[in-house]
Amino acid sequence: MKPHYLLLLALVVSGLTSCNDQLEDLSQIDETRFSAEYALPLIDSEVKLKDLIGDVTDNVSLSVDPDGLLRFRYSGEVPAVAGDVIFARLNALGQGILLPITQRRQAAPFAGADDVDIDEVHIKSGLLNYSLPNRYDRPVTVTLSIPDATLDGEAFVISGQLPAYSGSGTPPALSNPDAAVDLDGYILDLPNDSLYFEYSIRDDAGNELEPVDGTVVTIINLAFSYMEGYLGQELYPGGRDTIAVNFFDRYLEGEVYFADPTITITMLNSFGLPARALVDVLSVIDLDGNVLPITGQGIDDGFDFEYPRVPGEEATTVFVFDTSNSNLDQILSARPVALDYEINALVNPDADTDILGFLTDSSAYQAKVDVELPLIGSADRFTVRDTVPLNIVDQYENVTEVTFRLTTKNGLPIDLEAEGTFLDANDNAVADLTNGELTLLQAGPVDENGEALEQVSLTQDIVLAGERLEAIRSADRLVLTFRISTAGGGTDFVRVTDEQELIVRLGAIIKVE
Incomplete structure (x- = not known):
């Protein structure tokens, strides 16, 4: 799976790495022809970001707010905790009653x-x-x-x-x-x-x-x-779980800041009893392996969650940790790779004997946790790396030069620069894709809400010829390094929405001998 920040740029990357299928036809060129040039359109695509939205994995999704803002959601849940403790005590009474x-x-x-x-x-x-x-x-x-x-x-x-x-x-x-x-x-x-x-x-x-x-x-x-x-006051331990936050999986350097991140705890409860969620563990594990506790009153005191009044029903309670009630903004600026959590439940937390409740043998509570990263914030040369496998072999020996022409019309408020290095099976760098850094997308100005004011067009060529082309024949993979910055050189806060549009046109001029 590609990292999520590359999802929106998949059309660009796929164009740079899908030319093999087109070149394969050229291996069949009649050898009696001495030289020729072929112009091949590879990509002509116009897409809005909402067309790329959908489930990324079972635990990761990309959704759209009512105002169009995109957000990544990383989800986890622990197995439901049943009312076994109280039922076990009661059932123990009835294993053998002898009453004269x-x-x-x-x-x-x-x-x-x-x-x-x-x-x-x-x-x-x-x-x-x-x-x-x-x-x-x-x-x-x-x-x-x-x-x-x-x-x-x-x-x-x-x-x-x-x-x-x-x-x-x-x-x-x-x-x-x-x-x-x-x-x-x-x-x-x-x-x-x-x-x-x-x-x-x-x-x-x-x-x-x-x-x-x-x-x-x-x-x-x-x-x-x-x-x-x-039914007494009872602590029900919840299971412990870890949510992988792979936004930073391929991170190398640079800064990124999310303006309004949240951690949402959803309690599903069919215990017919008052209960309080006690946050025993809520910590972020950063890229360096450090454990960073999230702090706030909701963690210190816990929070009460709703309970059903009728057997067979289920009550839902949602509690949100955000920048107003926790240190979440600081923690998520530390490049998290996982969230470690355990939510326990204290039944009848105030020990109020006037409050009567019920349990069924199927009663349970369950904690679900979502980490949400809305695509609003800033980035300054946030650098990531990905590797694309290649299969370029000697059957393309008749190709003497390939010129890729990339034209983009960018409605996203971000700059994207790329470098590429071809490696062989022994990890040797055999050629450079771009002869330095190449700007794939260029951001235009943004308004006071951080939304792009206009689309910015950019056209550039990538030429592979001579020794560089010969060197590429021995490569088995391409290592791509991307540097992402928001508009204003990484200083502006921007919003990425579903209506922002990206137009990509990629063609190739191929010379054969």
Whole structure:
């Protein structure tokens, strides 16, 4: 992938490096012809910058603001963080509950932690077994109910009649050892963090009797899909990630300054709980490997992000670090190559027990980060380098001279100068493309908003002949060095917009013997 600052100049560069296909036809010239000249039009293109806009890679895009300003966006995201911590605590409670029934109304404690006050949970799996014996010498009716456990609005209840106990052997019992009750779909209301069981054992005369030894309920493998209430204060660590900012990948020297860079953090949240984003790491890694922390109040204090009030919905919060609330302008002037970040979430940051929320087993939060570099600012001989592979071999031995004529009409507020060196397979410099520095684009004056006032035309020739042409035959690549400056010799702040136009005409005059 070519660096993004060369994207807008791709037509120029492709013209200088695509002549091989045209020359290949010349290798078939009839050898009986002694000399000839051929004029080949290579490029005749007129393009506005909006025609070059589109996705550059999966994580890099070039977009247009409503006013036409172009901006590069480098994007990253970490995997979503689910509500596993609280659910794990609650599920642990239900892996094995053994509840002897010793009184008519009995509470089973049901709380995940001291600071958690759960009001309601929904069960997605679990099995309930019971053994309700009769040790009395008369027939009885036994009834076990859980008033606060409902399925489709109906409370859980089982009931059955038992014969009198003979006084020896195993007493009769209502039980389900081979047919456990499937609790999937039950909703539990939990007043006072407890689940209440009600048990009745009554004889035929209607007398209420006391539960007997061996009356027991067991619940195993409980798991939950939903909970609500005050769910405590909890820190959810976010993943750490790095966004590559390859604007400076081929940087050599010079200065560039972006006027309004931003780092945008987007929090996607389906936790039904108040939460605060805590920026644990937000640093730029520069071209020299230095780690430069970004500072600002949003990093020191974090920022609250919105949460949904209805299960299944997702809330979005956008927080922007810019030059008004951080040191971003200074940091991004240091030629960054990567952004290192980690965003954590503190649930119930103010520990306000009056604020009730919910979690589902699919609830999650996710941090997405975008680094945006709007093409407004200045550059003073910002120098980059790129390498183009070549395949020029001896089949072009009949070509004795090539003259490229480059004509540009530039509506961009930038100057572009280029040098080129041909290298062979042993890294030897065998020829120079331009005999020094060549101006490819020349900027005209700009208005008070930094936009170009006019297009500037420029025509020049590149002649390859004699020893230079012979030397190029052994080259396997061309190293191009570009120096970019904004209008006014790098002193003016300029804007690059989608309506600015670039006209490129490139032709070649080829002499053969």
